Amino acid sequence: MNDSEPVLPVRTAIVLFNLGGPDGPDSIKPFRVNLFSDPAIIRAPVFVRFWLARLIARSAQKKAEEGYALMGGKSPLLDLTRQQADALESALPGAKCFIAMRYWHPFARDVAREVKAWNPERILLLPLYPQFSTTTTGSSLADWHDSAARAGLVAPTTTLCCWYDDPAFAAATAEPVIRTYETARAELGAGAKIRLLFSAHGLPESIVKAGDPYQEEVEACTEAVMAAIERRLGHRPDHQVCYQSRATPQKWLEPSTEQAIEQAARDNTAVVVIPIAFVSEHIETLVELDVEYREVADHLKLPGYYRAPAQNDDPAFIAALAGIARRAVAHGPGLCSHRGGRACDARNRDCPWARYRAVVAA
Ligand SMILES: C=CC1=C(C)c2cc3[nH]c(cc4nc(cc5[nH]c(cc1n2)c(C)c5CCC(=O)O)C(CCC(=O)O)=C4C)c(C)c3C=C
Ligand SMILES: [Fe+2]
Numbered sequence: 001m002n003d004s005e006p007v008l009p010v011r012t013a014i015v016l017f018n019l020g021g022p023d024g025p026d027s028i029k030p031f032r033v034n035l036f037s038d039p040a041i042i043r044a045p046v047f048v049r050f051w052l053a054r055l056i057a058r059s060a061q062k063k064a065e066e067g068y069a070l071m072g073g074k075s076p077l078l079d080l081t082r083q084q085a086d087a088l089e090s091a092l093p094g095a096k097c098f099i100a101m102r103y104w105h106p107f108a109r110d111v112a113r114e115v116k117a118w119n120p121e122r123i124l125l126l127p128l129y130p131q132f133s134t135t136t137t138g139s140s141l142a143d144w145h146d147s148a149a150r151a152g153l154v155a156p157t158t159t160l161c162c163w164y165d166d167p168a169f170a171a172a173t174a175e176p177v178i179r180t181y182e183t184a185r186a187e188l189g190a191g192a193k194i195r196l197l198f199s200a201h202g203l204p205e206s207i208v209k210a211g212d213p214y215q216e217e218v219e220a221c222t223e224a225v226m227a228a229i230e231r232r233l234g235h236r237p238d239h240q241v242c243y244q245s246r247a248t249p250q251k252w253l254e255p256s257t258e259q260a261i262e263q264a265a266r267d268n269t270a271v272v273v274i275p276i277a278f279v280s281e282h283i284e285t286l287v288e289l290d291v292e293y294r295e296v297a298d299h300l301k302l303p304g305y306y307r308a309p310a311q312n313d314d315p316a317f318i319a320a321l322a323g324i325a326r327r328a329v330a331h332g333p334g335l336c337s338h339r340g341g342r343a344c345d346a347r348n349r350d351c352p353w354a355r356y357r358a359v360v361a362a
């Protein structure tokens, strides 16, 4: 921390949001039903959604069970988020981190009561999604506001919608990418063609067309990381954004990660795959990227398939997140504070959470 960085008020509660994951084989099904029952994910009237959620959850249940079995029968996401929370607390004296997951324990409704019992002077709502999507951050924050109101939790609160273009975050994200790229170059030879594939979680195209800013923010985030890579390497490697984890039959954002791997095979190019919308390892990195897409790459005889790790509790990432938290809280209580710390509020149409909150409230 440098001297110009603001200091957090004592008793600042930082609530970290993520999606959650099953904590054992028996919770895979209810976790997935919770996910597909969320109106932010499946946009159908309530009585249709009830049945649709169960139908969609059942359709890929076996594949999901096999995926979790490869990780010991559970998601590593909560343990990794706890490590991030501990590291962030060490970087931010006076703050206590709480974790609220959207579709499995610890749920926001329980965490809001814990935060109230801690009696915070300030609250910072900090989603662990760098880019805003109505399906992730929007859904989690709406759920939190309901839960906080039910718990009678009242304290000055700052909400961060997104931090996809924070320069320290971009620089911290660039480092493991550069290390993986250099490994690929050393193994394949300096003349080998290598493409950086920034693989983001996909979204149904209809959600983006309805105004979700996620795709735009993923592209801007990739650009910020590419600028950091270029500054470090002195050149700009070949790169492409693609979208993974399609989970419903609708049309999703393209190119899919699989299509991007097929294109790389046609171009006789090795790839370094970079998870750009997740800051922790979980099923979609450890199984989808490391097992399933690797098999596709092997089958297509790609010259090389490498994967850059997610941030987890990497010290440079935690330092970046601590800076983001400090600057956000320094703006004082408000609906939202984002984009390099510029404050925004309910009247600011620039802020996706402000826009989405108006829709949810209507
Ligand atoms: C319509 C379905 C889905 C949308 C839209 C979606 C968006 C979305 N998700 C993440 C991050 C994560 N997703 C995770 C798991 C997960 N996501 C879906 C479906 C949608 N996600 C499913 C069905 C699952 C469960 C896994 C499975 O059954 O295959 C996870 C946690 C995984 C874990 O370790 O348990 C994360 C994290 C983002 C960033 C996003 C859109 C921006
Ligand atoms: Fe997902």
Ligand SMILES: [Fe+2]
Pocket (backbone or CB within 6 Å): 160, 161, 162, 336, 337, 338, 344, 350, 351, 352, 353, 354
């Ligand atoms: Fe904002």
